[in-house]
Amino acid sequence: MYQIGVDIGGTNIKIGLVDDQLNIVRRSSIPFPHLDGAAVAAQIAAECRRLTEAQGCGMEAVDSVGVIVPGSIDPTGAVVLNAYNLGFHNVPLRAQLQEAFGGTPVFLANDADGAGLAELGRGAFVGCQTAVLFTLGTGVGGGLILGGKMFSGGKKQGVELGHMPLVAGGEACTCGNKGCIEAYCSATAIARDGVRAMEAHPDSLLAARAGGDPKAVDAKLVIDCAKEGDPAAKAVFDAFIDHLGSACIAMIHLLDPEVIAIGGGVCGAGEFLFEPLRKNVDAKCFFSDHAKIVPAVMGNDAGMIGAAMLSRNA
Amino acid sequence: MYQIGVDIGGTNIKIGLVDDQLNIVRRSSIPFPHLDGAAVAAQIAAECRRLTEAQGCGMEAVDSVGVIVPGSIDPTGAVVLNAYNLGFHNVPLRAQLQEAFGGTPVFLANDADGAGLAELGRGAFVGCQTAVLFTLGTGVGGGLILGGKMFSGGKKQGVELGHMPLVAGGEACTCGNKGCIEAYCSATAIARDGVRAMEAHPDSLLAARAGGDPKAVDAKLVIDCAKEGDPAAKAVFDAFIDHLGSACIAMIHLLDPEVIAIGGGVCGAGEFLFEPLRKNVDAKCFFSDHAKIVPAVMGNDAGMIGAAMLSRNA
Numbered sequence: 001m002y003q004i005g006v007d008i009g010g011t012n013i014k015i016g017l018v019d020d021q022l023n024i025v026r027r028s029s030i031p032f033p034h035l036d037g038a039a040v041a042a043q044i045a046a047e048c049r050r051l052t053e054a055q056g057c058g059m060e061a062v063d064s065v066g067v068i069v070p071g072s073i074d075p076t077g078a079v080v081l082n083a084y085n086l087g088f089h090n091v092p093l094r095a096q097l098q099e100a101f102g103g104t105p106v107f108l109a110n111d112a113d114g115a116g117l118a119e120l121g122r123g124a125f126v127g128c129q130t131a132v133l134f135t136l137g138t139g140v141g142g143g144l145i146l147g148g149k150m151f152s153g154g155k156k157q158g159v160e161l162g163h164m165p166l167v168a169g170g171e172a173c174t175c176g177n178k179g180c181i182e183a184y185c186s187a188t189a190i191a192r193d194g195v196r197a198m199e200a201h202p203d204s205l206l207a208a209r210a211g212g213d214p215k216a217v218d219a220k221l222v223i224d225c226a227k228e229g230d231p232a233a234k235a236v237f238d239a240f241i242d243h244l245g246s247a248c249i250a251m252i253h254l255l256d257p258e259v260i261a262i263g264g265g266v267c268g269a270g271e272f273l274f275e276p277l278r279k280n281v282d283a284k285c286f287f288s289d290h291a292k293i294v295p296a297v298m299g300n301d302a303g304m305i306g307a308a309m310l311s312r313n314a
Numbered sequence: 315m316y317q318i319g320v321d322i323g324g325t326n327i328k329i330g331l332v333d334d335q336l337n338i339v340r341r342s343s344i345p346f347p348h349l350d351g352a353a354v355a356a357q358i359a360a361e362c363r364r365l366t367e368a369q370g371c372g373m374e375a376v377d378s379v380g381v382i383v384p385g386s387i388d389p390t391g392a393v394v395l396n397a398y399n400l401g402f403h404n405v406p407l408r409a410q411l412q413e414a415f416g417g418t419p420v421f422l423a424n425d426a427d428g429a430g431l432a433e434l435g436r437g438a439f440v441g442c443q444t445a446v447l448f449t450l451g452t453g454v455g456g457g458l459i460l461g462g463k464m465f466s467g468g469k470k471q472g473v474e475l476g477h478m479p480l481v482a483g484g485e486a487c488t489c490g491n492k493g494c495i496e497a498y499c500s501a502t503a504i505a506r507d508g509v510r511a512m513e514a515h516p517d518s519l520l521a522a523r524a525g526g527d528p529k530a531v532d533a534k535l536v537i538d539c540a541k542e543g544d545p546a547a548k549a550v551f552d553a554f555i556d557h558l559g560s561a562c563i564a565m566i567h568l569l570d571p572e573v574i575a576i577g578g579g580v581c582g583a584g585e586f587l588f589e590p591l592r593k594n595v596d597a598k599c600f601f602s603d604h605a606k607i608v609p610a611v612m613g614n615d616a617g618m619i620g621a622a623m624l625s626r627n628a
Contacts, residue, residue: 130468154444154445154605158570163563169481170481177598179481184482242483255468287471
């Protein structure tokens with residue numbers, strides 16, 4: 001039997017037909033139609049039928065459909081509470097999908113949870129009982145594996161690890177609080193500090209590369225300039241590593257996980273990031289033996305694979 | 315059948331004979347002898363025999379003995395790695411106790427874990443699947459309930475929630491890091507900030523009560539003066555509440571627990587503490603519905619009851 005994993009994003013809906021070894025045997029992508037939940041559900045179901053027909057098996061070879069969305073889900077796993085990029089607010093998407101799919105059971109989850117589940121199935125968390133995923137992007141998302149399963153919060157309201165205080169009272173966060181992990185460890189935070197560094201050091205490589213334009217400063221530029229030895233950019237990068245190390249320490253001292261995986265575009269920096277990060281964590285850690293800190297490996301397929309795994313996690 | 319719970323402290327060893335409803339039906343206390351592990355184990359076993367004889371049942375009515383110590387335990391639950399107050403370092407205490415107790419199975423755990431377990435058995439966490447205990451004292455300890463059981467870390471190295479970064483880079487902590495929860499939320503932290511407030515405000519009620527003597531400033535004095543409206547003490551207390559609220563938010567946004575319980579002497583402040591703490595957490599929380607924040611209820615018997623529960627948690 002196959003499972004179908006559907007990764008709904010604000011631009012595209014990615015659909016994968018996934019086998020028992022978690023390989024995507026056939027895939028498809030359709031534009032996100034910006035319609036209501038029922039219409040979106042109908043388009044997804046139609047595309048899934050085409051996909052299984054192309055595979056020569058039909059929907060009767062699919063025993064479950066998992067769908068992830070970039071937003072918050074209600075504790076029963078039925079309603080998308082808020083998915084801003086989709087324009088979905090209090091949308092009963094599971095019922096709408098179930099209607100569109102007929103008898104095949106449908107599961108719904110948050111994209112960060114799906115990413116953690118994909119790492120558990122085929123990535124950095126294989127065999128783990130306790131693991132933490134940080135996804136560093138515009139914000140900081142993540143997933144938690146506890147007891148060898150995806151954990152969606154004790155009251156099933158989700159895991160918001162980007163909004164744990166890291167420097168309580170510090171930098172303003174998009175959530176309205178001050179000093180969240182997201183306000184220090186996101187790509188957005190690196191860019192913010194890069195702009196400040198450029199303004200404080202107009203003669204820096206960073207300032208030259210950006211042509212003095214704050215809009216030209218993003219996390220990649222800061223990291224590239226740090227790699228080339230620019231002191232202004234390096235100071236921003238070092239502060240980022242120190243904060244990310246503290247975020248890892250929060251997880252280690254609380255949960256003592258086997259693995260911490262870090263994903264998102266910033267990880268393109270590779271060992272330039274991971275080597276100083278591991279040193280930073282070693283220096284702060286209590287335990288003689290602590291979590292391995294590794295890159296997340298599932299990349300763009302994480303959503304489809306995690307979604308396809310929702311039935312087995314349930 | 316009964317279980318015996320033993321709470322080893324640097325001053326006394328408390329022993330309770332505990333029934334299936336987790337009532338302590340008979341109790342005893344002996345001075346901690348400051349001897350080696352084997353000698354301490356022998357004294358504990360001898361006192362347990364006296365206790366069961368006094369109950370008229372003998373050790374054959376006891377199906378397990380649980381022992382908690384104020385220190386770190388190795389991942390197998392056999393060796394006390396470091397218990398500074400006991401002078402125990404790498405002491406194979408479980409084997410020594412097992413030798414002294416003969417056939418009755420012996421379990422060993424950290425005191426913070428025992429306290430969390432006691433709340434689960436008979437206190438603030440009854441019926442919970444996910445819960446967090448903060449114990450505020452000289453340091454900040456705590457326990458974690460996950461999946462309805464005591465959680466001792468993914469790699470069984472313990473839960474060190476007092477050493478999660480809260481204001482990364484902030485106040486020095488005893489552990490060598492900067493800005494741990496312990497450095498902001500312990501009774502010691504309140505006293506430290508009380509001394510600073512007294513020195514900055516020599517005309518304050520706090521300064522008058524302490525007679526200008528830093529040694530006279532402890533958490534209780536700061537809280538008492540805050541209650542009486544002293545602005546200097548109130549500012550210290552308000553900052554403490556804000557930090558403790560942020561520590562609660564870290565737990566809520568990560569684990570979304572059903573209950574957060576707060577124990578330790580500081581909680582003697584009662585609603586003077588809990589009412590502003592709940593308001594602080596409400597204001598910072600993402601979720602429409604979040605963990606109840608309540609006082610820990612097990613008090614001085616927590617150690618014995620938690621210890622007696624170790625066999626059923628295993």
